[in-house]
Amino acid sequence: MTREILVGAHVSIAGGIHCAFERGLRAGCRTLQVFLKNSNQWEARALTDEDRRLYREAQRRSGIEPVLAHTSYLINLASPDGALYRKSLAAFIEELERANFLGIPAVILHPGAHRGAGEAAGVAAVSAALNYALDRVPPPVAILLENTAGQGSSVGRSFEQLAAIFGAVTKPERIGFCLDTCHLFAAGYDISKQAGYRNTLRRFGRLIGCEKIRAFHMNDCRKPLGSRVDRHTHIGQGFIGLEAFGCLVNDRRFAAVPKIIETPKGKDVQNDLMNLRTLRSLIT
16 A cells, blocks of 8 residues: 655635635645635735635545645745835735634745845845734744745745744744745755755755755756756656655655645646656655
8 A cells, every 4th residue: 555645736716715625635635735815916805704614614524634825926025125025014914814814824935035135135124024923923823934946036045045034033933944846956956866855955954954844845847957947847847857756755754744736737637636646656
């Protein structure tokens, strides 16, 4: 009997956030990632008690857990533009509150882009935003910082940058990390072979601690190592290849850590089915 692994996909919330579970079941998900609102709009309809009831009933019927949320792409907590920074912070706080309302345990965040202000300024801005948000939104919701590919002026490409943000947080127990395989590779971390995978995780462990990894984004990379270009592709069909994903799904340290695909979508759930099947086939 093949050991089951905690894999799932990012799925649409069209028709209501509770509809995500039916899509997840059709794709063969054991865990899910969703947006809490339209990811390309600032405003969102307030969630109601009925929304929460439908969400919790759908989750209970599906047996899918945990569910993770991903923040809007508009949010930039590293921005040097005061107006955008304040708007981003307000939107981020709202998303944390929505997660708490539904019972979603963690929200995944891209740190943002410093837009020419410099890495140090970007790191300081993100840290300040996290502290402000955590002071205003009570537990249990946690924040998972996602590593970036390093495209443009994005913050969070290196483990050193992530460690600097984490080191300035006043409530570290509510901060974790989501490692994206495509972003790692594009940023220059060669995880394509077993030795590189081990070295990369060893480096993260020294700087931050592997116990702080609370999620993975499982994406192959359409661009070469160190390109700093964020382009996801299907598992085993990019420059990373299958070996890295085999290392990850067989790494017992992360057996209980959700592994979410953000690979290209196709008609209905066929691409998600294919990618999750590929990950499951790598279990040894």
